[in-house]
Amino acid sequence: SSSITKATDGKNQTMSANGDTTSTSMTIAVSGNDTNGVGLDHFECSVDGASFAVCSSPVQFNSLPDGSHTVQVRSQDRVGNKDQSPASFSWRVDTTAPTTKMDSATDGSKNAITNGGSTKSTSMTFAFSGNDTGGVGIGQFSCSTDKSELVACTSPFTIPKPLIDGAHTFSVMSEDKVGNKDPSPASLSWTVDTTAPSTKIDSSTDGNKSAIHNGGSTKSTSMTFAFSGNDTGGGVGIDHFGCSIDKSEFVTCTSPYKIPQSLKDGIHTFRIYSEDKVGNKDPSPASLSWTV
Numbered sequence: 001s002s003s004i005t006k007a008t009d010g011k012n013q014t015m016s017a018n019g020d021t022t023s024t025s026m027t028i029a030v031s032g033n034d035t036n037g038v039g040l041d042h043f044e045c046s047v048d049g050a051s052f053a054v055c056s057s058p059v060q061f062n063s064l065p066d067g068s069h070t071v072q073v074r075s076q077d078r079v080g081n082k083d084q085s086p087a088s089f090s091w092r093v094d095t096t097a098p099t100t101k102m103d104s105a106t107d108g109s110k111n112a113i114t115n116g117g118s119t120k121s122t123s124m125t126f127a128f129s130g131n132d133t134g135g136v137g138i139g140q141f142s143c144s145t146d147k148s149e150l151v152a153c154t155s156p157f158t159i160p161k162p163l164i165d166g167a168h169t170f171s172v173m174s175e176d177k178v179g180n181k182d183p184s185p186a187s188l189s190w191t192v193d194t195t196a197p198s199t200k201i202d203s204s205t206d207g208n209k210s211a212i213h214n215g216g217s218t219k220s221t222s223m224t225f226a227f228s229g230n231d232t233g234g235g236v237g238i239d240h241f242g243c244s245i246d247k248s249e250f251v252t253c254t255s256p257y258k259i260p261q262s263l264k265d266g267i268h269t270f271r272i273y274s275e276d277k278v279g280n281k282d283p284s285p286a287s288l289s290w291t292v
Contacts, residue, residue: 001035001083001085002032002083002087003030003031003087004028004029004073004087004088004089007028008027010062015091017089018090019091019092020136020177021091021092021094022093023093024063024065024093024095025060025061025062025064026060026069026071027060027061028045028058028061028071030043030057030058031057034077037077038079039077039078040077041077042054042056043057043059043074043076044082045071045072046071046086047061047069048069052074066093066134067092068091068092069092069093070090071088072087073086073087073089094132094135094136094176094180095180096134096135097176097180097182098130098135098175098176098182099132099182100128100130100141100173100186101128101131101186102128102187103127103155104126105126105170106125107119107124107125108123109121113188113190114188115190116189117190117191118192118236119193120192120193120194120279120280121192122162123158123159124158124159124190126156126157126158126170127156128155128157128172129155131174132174135180136176137176137177138177140174140175141154142172142173142175143157144172145159145169145171146169150171153172163192165193165234165235166192167234168189168190168192170188171186172185172186173186193234193276193278193280195280196276196281196283197229197230197231197235197238197276197280197282198274199227199228199230199272199274199285200228200229200230201225201226201227201272201286202227203225204223204225204226204270204290205223206223208220212288213288214288214289216290217291217292218291220292221262221292222258223259223263223270223290224256224257224258224259225255225258225272227241227257227272227286229241229274231274231276235280236278238274238275238276239277240252240254241272241273242272242285243257243270244271244272244285245268245269247269253272265292266292267289267290268289269287269288269289270287270289272285272286272287
């Protein structure tokens with residue numbers, strides 16, 4: 001009879017039957033018993049269905065490709081009797097790293113955020129997955145925010161602390177069950193902007209091309225305004241402006257803006273606010289009042 005007493009991979013790790021390893025070599029220790037017989041003469045080994053060949057214990061197999069492998073060992077006694085039930089040992093080699101994919105990124109307002117995008121939310125949740133095609137399967141994921149150390153995480157993952165305004169990057173790496181790590185973690189970068197822009201009236205000109213200042217007056221029934229917005233401090237930029245005449249509802253407008261109708265005699269007020277690309281609105285619209 002024949003038996004396999006020990007299997008050790010190239011990293012000197014003891015292997016159990018049907019185990020997994022990143023090593024491409026394996027050393028097998030074998031023994032045999034010829035009870036009441038003439039004694040053992042030699043062993044014969046076969047790898048992955050190849051023909052049996054004479055081998056001695058321990059026998060080493062090198063340069064094994066990724067995938068499942070099986071070694072069979074049989075003993076032969078001194079008169080040529082061969083073990084009809086060879087000992088067998090199977091294991092799997094996996095040297096290939098898995099790949100990692102970012103499936104979705106959602107801010108605290110349930111809006112989808114794409115790479116290079118922006119949001120006014122200070123919260124973000126990521127869903128991700130890994131692929132270990134032909135391998136032993138994904139063992140775990142590790143996450144990092146803004147170049148912090150990678151820590152074990154599961155999908156979906158919500159960043160635990162409120163994010164400050166500015167640029168951020170989230171990275172996630174998959175690792176398979178034998179320790180192969182994705183060398184190119186999936187990542188997504190985005191900008192948080194919670195700060196409202198400011199708005200400024202640059203000029204106001206009546207129909208006679210005269211400059212009108214706050215509290216001024218004119219006999220013209222026409223007025224044109226030039227204005228601008230500022231989204232400093234790492235903001236995502238101005239998206240549009242909203243204009244209002246004499247407490248009317250704000251409507252989208254561009255600079256310069258000419259009041260479309262002739263103005264009646266009396267006091268008038270023009271108000272303008274800016275809104276950035278993530279929806280932050282200036283809470284204190286710029287305004288100018290004058291008398292016609």
